[in-house]
Amino acid sequence: MKKSLALLTALVMAVGFTLSGCGDKKEDTSLADVKAKGELVMGLDDSFPPMGFRDEDQNIVGFDVDVAKEVASKLGVELKLQPIDWNSKEQELSTGNVDCLWNGFTKTEKREKEMNLSDPYMKNTQVVVVLADSDINNIADLAGKVVDVQSGSSAELAIDNMPDFKDSIKELVAISDNVKAMMDLGIAGADAVVMDEVVARYYMEKDPGTYRLLDESLADEEYVIGFEKNAQSLRDAVQTCLKELAEDGTLAEIATKWFGKDITTVK
Incomplete structure (x- = not known):
């Protein structure tokens, strides 16, 4: 009898601890919070053309900016562009200073573990940029060189x-x-720059004949939008908006504006 009572007591305590743990789980109010404040705060690097950058009048423009504006409109809120130190982006997101990281943000295993990511919306490659008259022709030629x-x-x-x-x-x-x-590459402060292909091609089109890309690339990647780990409702709402923009052709129009063709991968 005593043994049965002890087992029953242990079972009740285990259930109690389980329920207590469930009660401690943080409630997801991410979408409701964005709608309550009336704005979606987009954390971005404002020096990352053509995804997000400042034009000659210092306005922040770019592909990701245009898409984010359309998404915010569908959510019924304003888009607030928040330039951040890209080296501190994880802290900006985790502390709630921004609602999302959206600016040529690459999917990685580490980010998948630490954040809630959207589905990929564009492919990218890490490339090496050199001056057009450089004697560097492949990755092996970078031995003994300075790389930014x-x-x-x-x-x-x-x-x-x-x-x-x-x-x-x-x-x-x-x-x-x-x-x-x-700029450092242009004044020969560095022999090469490793960067996103979409950014490299923007510079090549802006200043024809000045730069070239090595045929070899360093990594294939995909762009996503990063949210705080618990922000499932906001992540899902934004993902739904992206799918709607792809279905009605808006996403293709924005891509054509910035890249000359639709290079998005939203399905």
């Missing part, structure tokens, strides 16, 4: 994942943004 990369970027991660390549170069210089990295 944006600090905290997936380009930096791609280099870290190639230890032999990283060890072969003379110096890897972490720059705050790609605009400064390209």
Whole structure:
């Protein structure tokens, strides 16, 4: 009898602990919070053309900005553009300073574990940019050279994942943004820049004959939108909006505006 009572007591306590743990789980109010404040705060690097950058009048423009505006409109809120230090993006998201990270944001295993990611909406490749008259023709030629990369970027991660390549170069210089990295390349402060292909091609089109890409790439990637880990309702609402924009042709129109054709992958 005493043994049965002890087992019953243990069972009741176990159930109690389980229910208590469920009660401690954070409630997802992410979508409701965005609608209550009337704005979606988009964390971005404002030096990442053509995804998000400042034009000659210092207005923040770009492909991701245009798409985010359409999504915010569908959600019934305003879009607030919040430029951030890209090297501190995870902290900006986790502390609630921004609702999402949306600016050529690459999907990685680490980010999948730490955040709630949208489905991929565009493919990308990490490439090496050199001056058009450079004698560098392949990755092996970068041995003993100075290479710039944006600090905290997936380009930096791609280099870290190639230890032999990283060890072969003379110096890897972490720059705050790609605009400064390209300026450094232009004045021969660096021999090459590793960056996203979409950004590299923007610079090549803007200044024809100045730059070229090596045929070899460092990594294939996909762009996603990053949300706080518990923000499932906001993530799902934004994903639904993206699908609707793809279905009605709006996403293709925006892509054609910035890239000359539709390179999005939303289904």
